[in-house]
Amino acid sequence: MTLMQIAEPDEAPAARLRRRAVGIDLGTTNSLVATVRDDGIAYVIPDDEGRPLVPSIVHYGEGATLVGYDAAPRQSPDPQNTIVSVKRMMGRGLADLTDDRRFPYRFVDGPGMVRLATRAGTKSPVEVSADILRALRERAERRLGGPIDAAVVTVPAYFDDAQRQATKDAAKLAGLPVLRLLNEPTAAAVAYGLDHGIEGTYAVFDLGGGTFDISILKLTRGVFEVLATNGDSALGGDDFDHRVFCWILEAARVPPPSPEDARLLLLRSREAKEMLTGHDAAPIVATLSTGQRIDLSLTAANFSTITRTLVEKTLAPVRRALRDAGLRPDALQGVVLVGGATRMREIRRAVAEFFGQPPLTNLNPDEVVALGAANQANALAGNRERGEDWLLLDVIPLSLGLETMGGLAEKIVPRNSTIPVTRAQEFTTWRDGQTAMAVHVVQGERERVADCRSLARFELRGIPPMAAGAARIRVTFQVDADGLLSVSAREQTTGVEASVTVKPSYGLGDDEIARMLQESFDHAADDMAARSLAESRVEAEAVVNATESALAVDGDLLSADERGAIDDAVAAARHACGREDTAAVRLAVESLNRATAAFAARRMDRGVARALAGRTVDSLA
Amino acid sequence: MIDFGRNHFELFDLPARYVVDADALDRAYRALQQSVHPDRHAAGDDTARRLAMQASARVNEAYRTLGDPVERARYLLALQGTDPLAGSNTALDVDFLERQLDRRERASEAAAARDAAALERVIDETRAEAASAEARLGALLDTGGPLAQACGQVRELAFLDKVVRDLDHLLVEVEA
Numbered sequence: 017m018t019l020m021q022i023a024e025p026d027e028a029p030a031a032r033l034r035r036r037a038v039g040i041d042l043g044t045t046n047s048l049v050a051t052v053r054d055d056g057i058a059y060v061i062p063d064d065e066g067r068p069l070v071p072s073i074v075h076y077g078e079g080a081t082l083v084g085y086d087a088a089p090r091q092s093p094d095p096q097n098t099i100v101s102v103k104r105m106m107g108r109g110l111a112d113l114t115d116d117r118r119f120p121y122r123f124v125d126g127p128g129m130v131r132l133a134t135r136a137g138t139k140s141p142v143e144v145s146a147d148i149l150r151a152l153r154e155r156a157e158r159r160l161g162g163p164i165d166a167a168v169v170t171v172p173a174y175f176d177d178a179q180r181q182a183t184k185d186a187a188k189l190a191g192l193p194v195l196r197l198l199n200e201p202t203a204a205a206v207a208y209g210l211d212h213g214i215e216g217t218y219a220v221f222d223l224g225g226g227t228f229d230i231s232i233l234k235l236t237r238g239v240f241e242v243l244a245t246n247g248d249s250a251l252g253g254d255d256f257d258h259r260v261f262c263w264i265l266e267a268a269r270v271p272p273p274s275p276e277d278a279r280l281l282l283l284r285s286r287e288a289k290e291m292l293t294g295h296d297a298a299p300i301v302a303t304l305s306t307g308q309r310i311d312l313s314l315t316a317a318n319f320s321t322i323t324r325t326l327v328e329k330t331l332a333p334v335r336r337a338l339r340d341a342g343l344r345p346d347a348l349q350g351v352v353l354v355g356g357a358t359r360m361r362e363i364r365r366a367v368a369e370f371f372g373q374p375p376l377t378n379l380n381p382d383e384v385v386a387l388g389a390a391n392q393a394n395a396l397a398g399n400r401e402r403g404e405d406w407l408l409l410d411v412i413p414l415s416l417g418l419e420t421m422g423g424l425a426e427k428i429v430p431r432n433s434t435i436p437v438t439r440a441q442e443f444t445t446w447r448d449g450q451t452a453m454a455v456h457v458v459q460g461e462r463e464r465v466a467d468c469r470s471l472a473r474f475e476l477r478g479i480p481p482m483a484a485g486a487a488r489i490r491v492t493f494q495v496d497a498d499g500l501l502s503v504s505a506r507e508q509t510t511g512v513e514a515s516v517t518v519k520p521s522y523g524l525g526d527d528e529i530a531r532m533l534q535e536s537f538d539h540a541a542d543d544m545a546a547r548s549l550a551e552s553r554v555e556a557e558a559v560v561n562a563t564e565s566a567l568a569v570d571g572d573l574l575s576a577d578e579r580g581a582i583d584d585a586v587a588a589a590r591h592a593c594g595r596e597d598t599a600a601v602r603l604a605v606e607s608l609n610r611a612t613a614a615f616a617a618r619r620m621d622r623g624v625a626r627a628l629a630g631r632t633v634d635s636l637a
Numbered sequence: 638m639i640d641f642g643r644n645h646f647e648l649f650d651l652p653a654r655y656v657v658d659a660d661a662l663d664r665a666y667r668a669l670q671q672s673v674h675p676d677r678h679a680a681g682d683d684t685a686r687r688l689a690m691q692a693s694a695r696v697n698e699a700y701r702t703l704g705d706p707v708e709r710a711r712y713l714l715a716l717q718g719t720d721p722l723a724g725s726n727t728a729l730d731v732d733f734l735e736r737q738l739d740r741r742e743r744a745s746e747a748a749a750a751r752d753a754a755a756l757e758r759v760i761d762e763t764r765a766e767a768a769s770a771e772a773r774l775g776a777l778l779d780t781g782g783p784l785a786q787a788c789g790q791v792r793e794l795a796f797l798d799k800v801v802r803d804l805d806h807l808l809v810e811v812e813a
Contacts, residue, residue, distance in 0.1 A: 195679055239667045273652045287684040339757075339805070407671055433701070436675060438694040463811050496690060497675040 036155045037397035039389025040192070041146060041200070042183065043170055044103040044252055045225030045356065047072050048383060049152040050390035051160065052399065058207070058387040061159045068383065070155075072225075074099045074147045076136035082149040094421040095120040095279040097135045101254055102148075104226045105141040105492035106186075120400045129182065132620030142186045147368060149190035166397035167192040168389045170228040173199035174247030174333075174413045176459050177471050177501050186496070189276065193292035195396045197498040200224070200232035202242060202410050204354040208379060209235050210391055210406070216349035217243070219337075220265055220384075221367055222329065224254035232341040232348075238406035244340035244432045245413045246333035251326070253289070253357035259322045260285035260314065264300060268310045288314050293359045297462045302314030303628055320362050327366045334370065340432050341626040351375045356382050407436055412499055418491060419456035419465045421446070428493045431461065435499055440492040449481040457503050476505040553593050559605050560589050563612055573618045585611040641692075647713060652674060654747040655713055655778035666700045706771045707798050710791045713778060720787035721793060733793055736766075737800055748807050756811060760804045767797040 034054065041048045046069040050060045060068040060392035067085065070452075075087035075098040082090065083095040091098040099121070105113065110125040124138055131138045149169075169187050171180055180197055186195045201220035209213065215235050222229040229247040233240055261282050264270065273281060280302055288298035292314070338345060351367060353375045358364065367375045378550055379387075392408065394400060411434050417427040418441075429439045445453065453476045458467030491505045540567050563586055571579065585608040592604035646653040649665035671677070673696060678689035702708045714721055738758055747755035768794050777787040 177642075196676070236663075236667065239671070241667075336809070337810070339760075392676075396676060398680045405671065407667075407674055407676060409670060409674070421715060434697045436690045436694045437697055438691070461806070494690075494694070495692075 024486065032272055034399050035161045035397040037166040037390070038387050039203070039391070039393045040147065040149065040152055040167060040169045041386035041389060043224055044101050044104065044227060044254065045072055046070065046382065047152060049156045050383070050386040050392040051156065051459040052390050058390040060383050060386055061156055061351060070148065070151055071101065072100065072148055074102070074141070074144050076134040077438070078135070080134065081147055083147055092276060092280045092283060095275045096122055099132060099134070099139070099144050101226055102141050102144040102256070104250060107176070107182040107430050119224055120278055137463050137593055142182050142189060143404055145183070145186035146189035149187055149192060153190055153192055164192060164610035166195045166393050168196045168198050168286065169194055170198050170200045170385050171391050172247065172249055173201050173222070173229040173231050173245040173437065174249045174468055176249070176414055178469065179249065180499055184500070194452045196392065198389055199229070199242070199245070199410055200233065200385045201229045201245065201354060202233070202240065202408055203392065204384045205231070205233045205235070205240055205388070206354060206391050206408065207384045207388035209240060211379065214350070217343065217347065219348050219351045219371065220354055221334070222352055222354040223356065223357040223363060224252050225357065226250065226254050228252060228330055228333065230336050230337045232343065239409060241409045242411045244337045245411055246340070247413065248329065248333055251329055255326055256323050256357065256360065257282055259283040259289055259326065260319070261424035263314070263322050264310060265310060267312055268308070270304070270308065270310070274305060280304070289319070289360070291451060292316050292319050293361060316361070323362060326364050330363070331366065331370060352474040353377050354381050354384055404484060410499070411435060412437070412495055414458050414459045415456070415461055416493055416495070416501060419458060423465045424463060425458050425460070425465050427469050428491070429495060433495070435451065435495050435571050436497050438492065438494045440490050443489045443491060444485050444488045445482070446484055450484065450485050450487070451479045451481055453479065453505070455491060455505050456501070457501070473502065476507065477548050479507045481511050484523065549596065549598045549601070552605070554600050556589050556593050556601050556605045559608055560586055563608065566615070570619050570622060573622065574615060578615070582611050582615065603620065641695060644716060645703050648696070648699050649703065653712060653716060653784050654714065656775040657709070662703055666696065669696045672740070682756060706767070706774070707791065707795045709792065710778065714788070714791070718790065719784065721791040729792060729794065729796065737796065740800065748811050751811050753808060753811050756804065756808050760801060760808070763797055763801050763804065764782060767794060767801065770794045770797060
């Protein structure tokens with residue numbers, strides 16, 4: 017009894033003209049997915065209960081992985097298998113996490129990116145992020161009625177190459193067709209600019225859960241041009257929570273807490289911080305596993321004092337961005353606040369004071385990034401209407417360069433270069449007969465290579481032997497519209513060419529990516545199994561229902577034995593539906609169909625006889 | 638797509654002069670990017686997308702060159718077959734050099750005292766001197782002044798640029 021859904025032939029093609037495009041804000045604390053309606057208005061896609069956010073929390077439980085609100089209650093009782101703020105670990109090694117003791121995880125060190133030991137095995141931050149992205153993808157697909165055609169995923173503007181690569185890999189792993197990585201403040205500017213039709217020079221101050229960006233943009237007749245960007249990819253609302261956490265430990269004389277208690281106190285810290293955006297004091301009450309009871313009150317004045325240095329820490333990047341843009345703080349038409357952490361009164365005060373004007377807050381700071389990304393996805397997917405020909409011109413946040421003699425970094429592409437960008441520089445050999453050259457690609461503003469981020473190393477071999485200084489090795493840097501870099505080197509004096517191109521990586525080998533993809537396929541297989549179980553149950557119920565109504569009408573056609581056999585088969589099918597075994601359900605349906613075959617034939621005969629009995633002799637002639 | 642054979646001035650349809658109409662340059666740049674930027678060709682095949690990236694990078698490079706006072710002068714002189722920063726004549730005015738030495742000294746003192754505001758004042762002062770050097774250079778290049786003098790002015794401007802960059806680095810270290 018196979019059910020088929022048949023679409024009206026006239027409706028199908030028109031419905032598929034618009035491509036399913038989504039914008040995703042993969043945040044430290046919360047993530048969102050948004051899309052653009054047929055009438056051009058962007059909106060955030062809520063879950064079945066109407067909630068727009070997905071808390072960026074993944075819980076690896078016994079057999080099941082929970083994401084978002086379902087995972088949130090697990091963070092305090094099971095902190096080591098419940099991953100929060102994974103964004104802070106993207107593209108980062110253990111050595112980069114100077115604050116790793118703040119996280120109650122079991123870190124696994126290794127080359128490249130840090131890993132986490134969980135009940136579900138060792139997970140890289142890319143895999144954890146992919147689990148969040150998968151939940152967003154499924155939410156969007158349910159709403160839009162089919163697979164996503166185009167996705168734009170946002171990243172902090174100050175993310176370096178490794179962090180961008182990691183984000184793109186996570187999206188691929190989650191089965192999202194990523195058309196573009198978009199900088200978060202730029203996405204916010206798009207949402208703001210399109211919504212309010214503003215022109216002029218604006219600053220976007222974006223303080224999220226774990227990252228801080230400042231971008232200066234010029235909006236001119238539909239062109240959003242980023243003049244300069246700066247930030248701190250490890251500064252956000254989490255750090256304010258942590259200050260409160262430390263204050264609690266001191267004020268209540270708490271000995272070093274267990275991971276479970278630490279997570280509980282961090283949650284209470286965040287609640288207190290959020291409460292202080294509208295109150296002058298917040299209670300902090302908790303009972304620890306040691307039996308110690310915490311009962312404190314944090315005043316707004318106290319909170320301001322313990323977080324003052326964090327607020328000041330946001331202003332140095334703001335000054336640098338303005339300097340790079342060649343602007344004074346009072347030269348801006350407006351300052352847009354983005355990110356949940358900009359709800360703090362301390363931040364609003366500091367921003368207003370620095371720029372000499374009250375900041376703009378008329379769009380929801382949690383949603384504005386996802387809405388801008390949805391607009392960009394819609395445009396890139398080709399859904400845009402005539403007249404909507406706006407364009408984004410973005411920049412790279414950090415200079416890209418090479419290591420030269422003495423461990424110094426030679427910058428090839430300076431920060432705030434508009435992308436895409438291609439730059440080449442010539443180098444030469446320093447030793448007679450030198451046939452190879454090591455190329456070490458670095459990113460950052462510091463003079464010494466040791467203070468910059470190492471992106472990639474490769475060797476150019478096969479340089480013909482010649483006198484020192486005679487070879488001409490041209491190294492070309494190319495940064496695409498996603499802000500991702502590729503580097504090639506070529507020796508060109510003798511016509512002998514040797515060249516190599518590297519994609520910088522953060523230490524995830526190709527085999528590791530392959531393994532993760534395989535696992536995600538396995539995951540997809542799980543999803544598929546769940547779907548076919550559900551489908552076979554639906555079919556079984558339909559067959560059982562059909563059989564029971566037939567028995568009610570034509571039960572008299574059966575002998576007692578025959579009736580008993582059919583009743584047994586119905587009971588067996590019902591029982592099978594209660595188990596998690598697709599094959600058992602199918603088998604039960606099959607035997608029920610066999611048991612009713614003779615009954616169905618007799619019913620058919622009776623039906624024909626009844627139909628004939630209703631007709632006149634004349635009409636049969 | 639764009640004609641890669643054109644020089645930067647031709648690309649933006651501007652006269653090959655040192656003093657450029659900044660508004661006209663900005664308008665031409667935005668109009669070109671509107672047609673060549675990769676976002677405009679996201680739905681195209683691999684070849685179209687690669688071409689868009691190359692064309693867009695070329696437009697960005699031309700815009701950066703013409704927007705930068707030193708790079709624009711070098712580019713203009715290169716079209717005439719001269720490179721003011723190459724060659725053996727690297728002589729700079731003694732008064733000019735003394736001013737820069739004094740400036741660096743004050744900057745080091747500010748950095749040692751971790752006084753970011755004082756360091757920023759030195760940077761602003763250097764930028765102001767660069768702006769007047771740029772005005773003098775425009776007068777020399779666009780009215781057919783002596784080439785040697787123009788080249789000397791480009792060297793001063795490039796030197797001031799380098800001072801600003803170095804002091805910016807110093808500031809990053811101070812603020813770090």
